[in-house]
Amino acid sequence: xxxxxxLNIALVGNPNTGKTTIFNGLTGLRQKxxxxxxxxxxxxxxxxxxxxxxxxxxxxxxxxxxxSKKLDERVTYETLTGEFExxxxxxxxxxxxxSSNLDRNLYLVTQVxxxxxxxxxxxxxxxxxxxxxxxxxxxxxxxxxxxxxLSISAKNKRGIDEIKRAIENQQFSIPSPLKWxxxxxLKKAIELVIDKWIRPYTDLPEKAYIIExxxxxxxxxxxxxxxxxxxxHNEIRRSxxxxxxxxxxxxxxxxxxxEVMNRYDFINECxxxxxxxxxxxxxxxxxxxxxxxxxxxxxxxxxxxxxxxMFQSIFTWATPFMDMIDLLFINTGNWLAxxxxxxxxxxxxxxxVIAGLGGVIIFLPQIIVLFFFISILEGSGYMARAAFxxxxxxxxxxxxxRSVVPLISGFACAIPGIMATRNIENWRxxxxxxxxxxxxxxxxxxxxxALLIAAFIPPTTVxxxxxxxxxxxxxxxxxxxxxxxxxxxxxxxxxxxGKQSPxxxxxxxxxxxxxxxxxxxxxxxxxxxxxxxxxxxIAISIIxxxxxxxxxxxxxxxxxLSDNANIxxxxxxxxxxxxxxxxxxxxxxxxxxxxxxxEPLGFDWKIGIGLITSFAAREVMVGTLNTIYSIEGExxxxxxxxxxxxxxxxxxxxxxxxxIATALSLMxxxxxxxxxxxxxxxxxxxxxxxxxxxxxxxxxTALAYICSFITYQTVxxx
Amino acid sequence: MxxxxxxxxxxxxxxxxxxxxxxxxRLLEMGITPGSTIEIIRTAPLGxxxxxxxxxYSLSLREEEARCIELxx
Numbered sequence: 001x002x003x004x005x006x007l008n009i010a011l012v013g014n015p016n017t018g019k020t021t022i023f024n025g026l027t028g029l030r031q032k033x034x035x036x037x038x039x040x041x042x043x044x045x046x047x048x049x050x051x052x053x054x055x056x057x058x059x060x061x062x063x064x065x066x067x068s069k070k071l072d073e074r075v076t077y078e079t080l081t082g083e084f085e086x087x088x089x090x091x092x093x094x095x096x097x098x099s100s101n102l103d104r105n106l107y108l109v110t111q112v113x114x115x116x117x118x119x120x121x122x123x124x125x126x127x128x129x130x131x132x133x134x135x136x137x138x139x140x141x142x143x144x145x146x147x148x149x150l151s152i153s154a155k156n157k158r159g160i161d162e163i164k165r166a167i168e169n170q171q172f173s174i175p176s177p178l179k180w181x182x183x184x185x186l187k188k189a190i191e192l193v194i195d196k197w198i199r200p201y202t203d204l205p206e207k208a209y210i211i212e213x214x215x216x217x218x219x220x221x222x223x224x225x226x227x228x229x230x231x232x233h234n235e236i237r238r239s240x241x242x243x244x245x246x247x248x249x250x251x252x253x254x255x256x257x258x259e260v261m262n263r264y265d266f267i268n269e270c271x272x273x274x275x276x277x278x279x280x281x282x283x284x285x286x287x288x289x290x291x292x293x294x295x296x297x298x299x300x301x302x303x304x305x306x307x308x309x310m311f312q313s314i315f316t317w318a319t320p321f322m323d324m325i326d327l328l329f330i331n332t333g334n335w336l337a338x339x340x341x342x343x344x345x346x347x348x349x350x351x352x353v354i355a356g357l358g359g360v361i362i363f364l365p366q367i368i369v370l371f372f373f374i375s376i377l378e379g380s381g382y383m384a385r386a387a388f389x390x391x392x393x394x395x396x397x398x399x400x401x402r403s404v405v406p407l408i409s410g411f412a413c414a415i416p417g418i419m420a421t422r423n424i425e426n427w428r429x430x431x432x433x434x435x436x437x438x439x440x441x442x443x444x445x446x447x448x449x450a451l452l453i454a455a456f457i458p459p460t461t462v463x464x465x466x467x468x469x470x471x472x473x474x475x476x477x478x479x480x481x482x483x484x485x486x487x488x489x490x491x492x493x494x495x496x497x498g499k500q501s502p503x504x505x506x507x508x509x510x511x512x513x514x515x516x517x518x519x520x521x522x523x524x525x526x527x528x529x530x531x532x533x534x535x536x537x538i539a540i541s542i543i544x545x546x547x548x549x550x551x552x553x554x555x556x557x558x559x560x561l562s563d564n565a566n567i568x569x570x571x572x573x574x575x576x577x578x579x580x581x582x583x584x585x586x587x588x589x590x591x592x593x594x595x596x597x598x599e600p601l602g603f604d605w606k607i608g609i610g611l612i613t614s615f616a617a618r619e620v621m622v623g624t625l626n627t628i629y630s631i632e633g634e635x636x637x638x639x640x641x642x643x644x645x646x647x648x649x650x651x652x653x654x655x656x657x658x659x660i661a662t663a664l665s666l667m668x669x670x671x672x673x674x675x676x677x678x679x680x681x682x683x684x685x686x687x688x689x690x691x692x693x694x695x696x697x698x699x700x701t702a703l704a705y706i707c708s709f710i711t712y713q714t715v716x717x718x
Numbered sequence: 719m720x721x722x723x724x725x726x727x728x729x730x731x732x733x734x735x736x737x738x739x740x741x742x743x744r745l746l747e748m749g750i751t752p753g754s755t756i757e758i759i760r761t762a763p764l765g766x767x768x769x770x771x772x773x774x775y776s777l778s779l780r781e782e783e784a785r786c787i788e789l790x791x
Binding site: 064065067068100101102103104107132218219256257260261264286290294296297299300384388389391392393395401503504505506507508 | 737742743744745746747748749751752754759760761762763764765766767769773774775776777778779780783
């Protein structure tokens with residue numbers, strides 16, 4: 001009987017089964033990616049027009065099991081059973097199976113079949129299986145499993161067409177539960193738990209009965225995660241479960257292992273009939289590549305080489321585009337300012353909206369180049385090797401091997417780095433990686449470091465080709481890494497609760513990355529950044545514009561000339577109206593207001609203004625100082641600004657404002673403080689809450705304050 | 719005589735005798751079941767994780783996971 005309507009179709013499967021390729025193939029670019037409400041798991045869905053209907057395809061997170069405590073795997077389970085709020089239960093489940101890795105994939109198949117949802121099994125990656133000497137007879141397998149089995153290779157379009165045709169012909173059926181033939185005591189135990197506990201006392205959907213019963217039976221250690229009200233109910237549950245346990249134990253079984261072993265026995269039986277294996281003893285390509293990439297010495301070396309290539313590419317490919325974008329937005333702004341009637345609206349448009357938009361777009365080249373590489377590394381299977389090689393180091397500071405690439409990406413820019421942490425499965429590892437990542441000295445810090453080092457650190461030769469300037473540069477980078485490591489250690493030990501979940505990382509066979517998948521991923525990440533983080537960034541830049549532009553100050557007709565030429569000329573309203581306005585704006589007032597607080601760090605109110613405006617982005621500091629020190633028309637001209645900074649004299653004491661202590665303190669502050677609204681915006685997006693970005697802002701600023709204080713006070717004493 | 723996977727580092731094939739401990743359910747589900755054959759491939763630079771082959775696929779385990787797996791010798 002055919003169902004005559006559009007269907008909700010869920011894609012389920014182990015990680016690395018080509019599930020995403022099938023999803024992309026079915027939906028094309030008509031995809032929606034968002035976070036599931038309240039959690040950080042990404043929900044991908046899209047429409048597929050098949051026959052007369054536009055079906056909704058949902059790509060559920062890849063999972064090894066339905067019986068999991070891991071968040072993303074639980075989403076898959078709860079969506080299938082209809083326990084997940086806001087989600088409709090699927091009408092059809094497509095289980096994607098990696099044919100070259102049947103046993104473990106069929107394990108999930110037997111679990112999904114227990115749910116009794118209309119099912120179709122898709123044996124994907126046929127070509128890889130044949131290469132490994134695995135020949136599957138889909139008809140035999142179909143007979144054994146009792147649901148339609150379709151054998152394809154999603155790499156070519158024909159495979160996708162076959163899936164579409166199967167959906168159109170509705171080649172799916174409702175599997176009979178417990179198809180895996182549990183042995184008698186286990187079957188009895190399942191029935192007991194369902195009849196005496198789940199059915200009468202819980203409101204779980206009927207689909208979930210078998211899996212829930214098995215969860216209770218196999219879990220002998222920790223209490224079950226679902227909280228039930230009332231001690232009385234808990235008593236009943238405990239007595240039912242222990243009765244179930246004794247049924248199994250009396251027959252000599254182990255409640256923890258019996259279900260899994262039973263399922264694998266069934267799988268062995270199933271594959272022994274439907275699969276022919278020709279043994280290939282020759283070393284596979286994967287083995288040969290692995291003997292280099294995971295080698296004790298060559299492994300880390302090749303990892304460093306790949307990273308070098310990645311960074312070189314960012315400089316070669318992304319930097320010119322960033323300069324172009326920068327120029328484009330500056331010119332557009334200037335043009336608009338010149339051609340629109342002067343007034344508030346024009347100011348808002350030019351200095352708020354256009355500048356904010358530029359601040360968003362400027363990140364795109366780096367995001368695109370980095371995700372191009374990350375997608376290739378992930379798609380080829382190399383990323384798991386990098387994690388394998390680096391895990392020994394990373395686990396010592398409480399992080400995961402997979403944290404390495406995002407952290408190192410942070411040297412270019414924290415934003416793509418934070419977006420790349422999605423590949424870290426464990427939430428705790430992921431959040432710690434996100435929280436320490438902005439300590440990596442990103443490229444936006446470079447102009448500030450360059451300006452201050454050039455102005456205040458003498459180029460004294462230390463040893464050989466090393467001078468004090470170079471050493472300071474290196475020191476600042478190293479300082480960032482050390483602070484990241486220390487923060488990770490502290491968070492790991494004291495702050496962020498939760499056990500490290502098992503590492504258990506699959507090392508999939510190497511394969512050529514699919515270019516369409518790389519393109520999809522790069523496109524998705526760019527789009528997510530622009531649409532989701534972009535909104536926040538533009539909002540903040542409008543607020544910052546407001547703070548720097550209001551209240552509007554009337555420029556007085558004339559003002560008596562001051563004795564102190566330097567400061568007075570900078571801020572005299574006739575000579576430099578911009579600086580005059582800035583000084584009297586909210587930002588300027590705030591800079592003066594916080595002066596007592598930042599004085600122990602060696603900062604004056606001018607630096608205070610810079611600290612506020614550079615929240616837009618760190619390099620804005622240079623621009624703000626430019627404005628304050630009135631170097632009109634010479635944007636980014638470091639040499640001139642440098643001289644002004646050196647010559648700036650405190651009006652009260654007559655001493656230079658910038659001592660070496662102040663300069664060092666300011667550099668330390670920039671190394672540590674969270675002065676980047678775009679990072680805040682992307683952390684908000686990636687953690688799906690304001691909690692983490694605010695914690696980040698707070699603790700990084702506090703740390704920056706403390707370290708700058710120590711630096712200034714120590715250097716001053718020396 | 720039996721020993722734990724965490725003690726054995728030389729590449730080679732072994733039979734799994736038992737899987738115990740807190741992490742057992744997850745390891746079992748990944749196909750590391752008593753009676754199946756495990757091949758130790760290599761260890762990472764600092765000794766762990768260890769790469770194994772089980773049921774035709776490669777998996778890497780940290781020390782605490784390797785400690786849950788008892789091998790027949």
